[in-house]
Amino acid sequence: MNFVTDKVNLQVNGRVATLEMNRPESLNAMDADLIKGLICKLKEISESDDVDIVVLRGKGRAFSSGGDIKTMLSNMNESDFFPVMDAISELIITLYSIPKLTISAITGAAAGLGFSLALATDYILADKTSKLAMNFIGIGLIPDGGAHFFLEKRLGETRAKHVIWDGKMMSAEEALKWGLIQEVAEGDLQPALEARVTDWLSRPVQAMVKTKKILAEKNRPQLLKILELEKHGQQKMRETLDHQEGIKAFIEKRKPVFIGK
Structure with a gap:
């Protein structure tokens, strides 16, 4: 995949690659270019024998505020909407399955699709002031980015539904x-991140990656199924009156009035 964008920064330092979402003006909201850029960079990293750990983070005040609101507002038909959802699915599968150890370093907000993205990594480290939300319901949508899969794995079915x-x-x-994240930094995030990376680099990383690959291969069919169900389910939700009301209320900065249709 050959895709060039300035919305994703990649820095490699020894055995560690850092992927930074670079849309700070929108709190790293994920549009099509950002999603495709992440896919491209992850595949590039995947082919490197020198990199063992991938750190995912957002530039500026947030990890990611979720899907780009302009995409939500657009009246895309299925032929336009499904390619965006397919790109999201490819990103999640690529990140979940990459033969590297992955860490999400969260500052500020990790919401909606941004939270789904973090859940696809092996370890989530959050700043103590960060906020996390699976908040699709507020605009009449269902979670995507494999969130149903990741939440059910971490919480069980009943607790996942209620979240x-x-x-x-x-x-x-x-x-x-x-149990949604693995660690909260006691002080600044960077020292905690460096401590986690240093600890992992001192371990037999290839054995850790092999365990990851075995579990990822086992779970891959279920994750692919969930992503497909989310894609078609989300398209249906976009057609509802409740979604239209949710978006309108979001723009008008008021509480939505849902009617169940």
Whole structure:
């Protein structure tokens, strides 16, 4: 895949590659170019024998605020919408399956698709002031980016449903308590990230990656199925009156009035 964009920065330092989402003006909201850029860079990293760890982060004040609102507002038909969803699916599968150890370093918001992206990594480290939310429900949508798969794996079916249905913003400590993330930095995020990376680099990384590959291969069919169900389900939700009301309320900065249709 040959795709050039300035919306993703890649830095390689020894055995560690850092992927930075570079749309700080929109809190790293994920548009098609950002999604495709991440796919391209991940595939580039995947082919490198020198890189063992991939750190995913966002530039500026947030990890990622989720899907780009302009995409939500557009009246795309299925022929336009499905390629975007297919790109999201490719990104999630690529990140989940990459034969490297992956860490999401979260500052600020990780919401919606941004949270789904983080959940696809092996380890989530969050700043103590960060906020995490699976908040699709607020605009009448369902989670995508494989969130149904990742939440059910981490929480079980019943708790996953209620996290999705509530759509509440969680503090880093709340997310840690739920088992949604692995660590909250006690002080600044960077020293905690460096400590985690240093610890992993001192271990037999190839054995760790082999375990990851075995589990990823086992789970791949289910994740692919979930991504396909999310794609078609999301298209149906975009046609509902509740979604239209959710978007309108978001723009008007008011509480939506849903009618269940």
